[in-house]
Amino acid sequence: MPDPRDFSAQLAILHQRSISPNGNFGFHVPTYSGNLAQATDWEESWEVFFSKSLKKALELEIQAKGHDPEFDVLGPAIFDKVIPRLLRPLESDGRSVKPSLIHGDLWYANSGIFVQTGKPVVFDACCFYAHNEYEFGQWRPTCNRFGNEYLSAYHEYVPKSAPEEDYDGRLDLYKL
Template sequence: MVVSAYSFVALPSGCTIVDISQHGSSSWSTGYKLEVEVDGEEREFFLKVGYRPQHAEMALGEFESQKALSQYLPNNTAAPLACGTFELDPNKSFFLTTYRELKEKTPDPAQLVEILAKLHNSSASPTKKFGFHVTTFNGHVPLRNEWCDSWEEWFGRQFRSDIEWEHSVRGPDADFDRVADEFFEKVVPRLLRPLQSGGRAITPVLVHGDMWHGNAQIDLDTNQVILFDSCCCYAHNELELHMMRQPRYRFTQEYVNKYKEVIRPSEPVEDFDDRNALYAMVKQEMERLLGKHPNGIDGFSAS
């Protein structure tokens, strides 16, 4: 990275850049640790540079996500400072935050669940609806965050958007589309409509949105769990647990069980595991749930 190629107007006024070193990368961004000097004092920042299509929207989404998290978890996030597009290179955007030295250590279930429970119990949607005020991105997949009253509507809309995005990358899949059409007709209403009918209700709360072990580590100085790389929205709190169903991640069923000890599953409680499978959005699980709920919402009404 050539320092002179960019304008660092987002950094403290009058600072001198002492060093820039690469600090992490992905297929859509590169991270840098910035060491600067301000009035004789050394300070450190983290700069993420994005260069994929929609880089500006992605930078804004991460900034607003981390800003929202910081409102409820000030000790458990890296404070976001700025985002924008580089003045001298409009093909790249940046996200700037304070730098934290993190251990490559996975928080234990009690540590992580304490933070998630604090977030889910203290946050509330500013509109009392599901959604978010900007588009956020799970990796580089956009979330359809338009506000709506129905969780079934929000999730169904996002699930269809995910399928459309997958088709745009991998091409059409007639067999998957057949399963998906029946899934939307039967399983989505069967498992989500009861959350907001029959006198039951759920409250939209802020979720991190991409809760896997790569996005939650321990601060070397404070020993606190730090959450980063978020794609927030105001959602059903149980959505936060969907990646814990995937065996390739370190946050396992043990974390889900600990969460259930602290925050009781939504009613109908007996649907919790099926909802978790639904939120995980895996084709094999879709087929299993279709077999389990062949009558759709009518199957719930008859029970």
């Protein structure tokens, strides 16, 4: 595993210095998480981009495994209540979200240490421009080795987005 401080410093640089070519969320070509195409059409709003992306992921899930009646209950709750509650405040009351270039599939098996330099490296990305905190949804399950020490180190470089009290809820949403 890469050193938490070195790794987080490099990730913070990627997120902070990247500039979306049109100021929007998305990417200029489709990207893939494994063999699953990601929704990368450009959107001005992070809430809209995330909603479209999650809908596409759910459609692919239903195609692969069939319809589950729980989707009829959970889908509307997530899209009509949870997403607006957690993401709309990021772009309200004068706040905005910077579209940051993210890895998009950043978990411990897609990282390592470059032997010649001892510096952290990442690979197997499915990049797009997103809310920087989206990167950390995959870090929530305990099976991922990027634990709290990595999040704490990252937030020494980049503060949590406001409103901070929604941070844990946003990461749980991004985990979906």
